[in-house]
Amino acid sequence: QSFKSLRHFQKKVSGIAGRFLFCLHFLGESFKSCSKILHFKQLKSLFSSVSNMTVITLISTNKCFGGLQKIFSHQSKELDCEMKFAIFLPDGAPSADAKLPVLYWLSGLTCNETNFIQKSGFQRYAAEHGLIVVCPDTSPRGVNLPGEDDSWDFGSGAGFYVDASKDPWSKHYKMFSYVTQELIDVINNNFPTAVDRQSIAGHSM
Structure with a gap:
């Protein structure tokens, strides 16, 4: 048992x-x-x-007041076309650890991404204060909409930084969404920006 x-x-x-x-x-x-x-x-x-992440393509780079003045292109999802922007990087190419404030400059009628960087001389002061300056184009380019090149104050070079609400303009002319969303994401993802120190300025339009 x-x-x-x-x-x-x-x-x-x-x-x-x-x-x-x-x-x-x-x-x-x-x-x-x-x-x-x-x-x-x-x-x-x-x-x-x-x-x-948006792929950006370098078009040109120039030394300027100790920094680099560059122009890039990229395919915009908002505007459904290729867009260009200019960017000034103080002190050459800052390291990823050096987060710098950003100023977005919006140019006026008939302008593009080159007007402000060629005519104003802002780079001297941006270099002095360690400021990244971004200059987008003023409208979509190469979309070939009927009438977009008929007048200097409407269409190409005259996007007015608003989103069009009617066809066929609404497919491409969404500059408000581009400047306030897509472009900012492109810049923050590719350059050493301080995301909590960003400003906007411009002239005309």
């Missing part, structure tokens, strides 16, 4: 141990699965961030 009791006890202990080991195995596999899912989500998030 004692022998039977002992065997019954051993079976009971073995059953408990087996269930315990199974639980440990199940928890281990669950942890691995969770880790794989988490790792996959992290990779997916990383790839999503990279794929959403």
